[in-house]
Amino acid sequence: MTPYLIDDTDYRILQLLIEDSTLSHKDIGAEVHLTGQAVGARIRRMRELEIIEGYTIRWNPLRIGQNMHAFITVFLSTNAAHLPFQNFAKNHKSVAELYRISGEGCYWMRVRTVNQEALTAFLDELLGYGNYRVNLDMGKIK
Amino acid sequence: MTPYLIDDTDYRILQLLIEDSTLSHKDIGAEVHLTGQAVGARIRRMRELEIIEGYTIRWNPLRIGQNMHAFITVFLSTNAAHLPFQNFAKNHKSVAELYRISGEGCYWMRVRTVNQEALTAFLDELLGYGNYRVNLDMGKIK
DNA sequence: GTAATTTCCTTTCCGGGTGAAAGTAGAACA
DNA sequence: TGTTCTACTTTCACCCGGAAAGGAAATTAC
Numbered sequence: 001m002t003p004y005l006i007d008d009t010d011y012r013i014l015q016l017l018i019e020d021s022t023l024s025h026k027d028i029g030a031e032v033h034l035t036g037q038a039v040g041a042r043i044r045r046m047r048e049l050e051i052i053e054g055y056t057i058r059w060n061p062l063r064i065g066q067n068m069h070a071f072i073t074v075f076l077s078t079n080a081a082h083l084p085f086q087n088f089a090k091n092h093k094s095v096a097e098l099y100r101i102s103g104e105g106c107y108w109m110r111v112r113t114v115n116q117e118a119l120t121a122f123l124d125e126l127l128g129y130g131n132y133r134v135n136l137d138m139g140k141i142k
Numbered sequence: 143m144t145p146y147l148i149d150d151t152d153y154r155i156l157q158l159l160i161e162d163s164t165l166s167h168k169d170i171g172a173e174v175h176l177t178g179q180a181v182g183a184r185i186r187r188m189r190e191l192e193i194i195e196g197y198t199i200r201w202n203p204l205r206i207g208q209n210m211h212a213f214i215t216v217f218l219s220t221n222a223a224h225l226p227f228q229n230f231a232k233n234h235k236s237v238a239e240l241y242r243i244s245g246e247g248c249y250w251m252r253v254r255t256v257n258q259e260a261l262t263a264f265l266d267e268l269l270g271y272g273n274y275r276v277n278l279d280m281g282k283i284k
Numbered sequence: 285g286t287a288a289t290t291t292c293c294t295t296t297c298c299g300g301g302t303g304a305a306a307g308t309a310g311a312a313c314a
Numbered sequence: 315t316g317t318t319c320t321a322c323t324t325t326c327a328c329c330c331g332g333a334a335a336g337g338a339a340a341t342t343a344c
Contacts, residue, residue, distance in 0.1 A: 056198060059193055
């Protein structure tokens with residue numbers, strides 16, 4: 001499969017970077033049969049096209065005591081509730097991700113807190129905007 | 143809040159790296175009042191503690207035609223279905239994330255496909271293991 | 285009270301990665 | 315055949331990152 005806007009080589013470079021973004025351009029080049037500089041140029045192009053949005057790290061919240069990880073579906077009954085809710089979620093540091101969704105519910109979000117009390121406190125706040133359904137992470141499989 | 147195992151300086155370094163892992167140790171040091179080498183040592187320590195698991199990129203699947211993004215809750219009725227399902231999900235490239243969950247449902251997963259047909263095909267396969275509830279991403283807010 | 289140890293930092297130094305610039309090969313097209 | 319464009323390689327200079335050595339402060343033992 002050759003994706004939109006990029007060729008197979010770009011796609012392989014992208015996959016390598018997703019796995020390990022510290023790979024040197026030279027090492028990537030050895031994989032895809034290019035010089036490091038050519039790889040650099042392709043990466044720069046993908047950044048300009050905003051295919052690559054930035055560089056970040058994979059990290060483990062559990063290791064620093066962020067022990068609760070919840071998937072929450074939010075149900076809002078009135079139109080007026082949307083903006084206040086969005087502001088609440090955007091500004092709350094426990095909300096790691098937030099999406100508008102189709103299907104059951106209005107929003108889906110990923111929430112992380114240090115412990116159960118903090119999650120309960122979060123849910124109490126959330127009740128001010130609408131109803132919710134919570135699923136707790138009981139183990140990452142993939 | 144000072145998290146488990148690491149001090150405030152480590153935490154600030156971690157946050158900076160999450161935002162942009164290409165920041166030089168020197169620049170991070172300027173933020174947290176350390177030399178680049180001291181920052182490097184702290185980062186190395188966090189890697190050894192597996193707080194930092196690796197370096198990766200933030201990228202936009204939409205830009206290369208990965209147009210469908212779905213949050214799927216899976217319901218399995220029999221014990222025997224779990225292992226086959228896990229193998230299916232682990233090996234399927236459309237499954238971006240997979241968690242065991244508490245609450246309604248047995249598993250939660252994030253699925254990305256190029257288009258609606260591919261998602262439908264995926265769901266047809268999924269039916270071989272159990273039932274599901276699908277929510278489509280209609281817009282990322284955070 | 286003082287010496288030894290540990291921890292964490294800074295300074296110094298070297299290998300190697302990255303980006304810019306210049307040059308080259310091949311495809312598209314009139 | 316000549317022109318242009320694109321994508322690559324080569325070369326070069328700069329800066330980053332890790333290793334090693336040295337120093338300051340806190341902790342522990344006697």
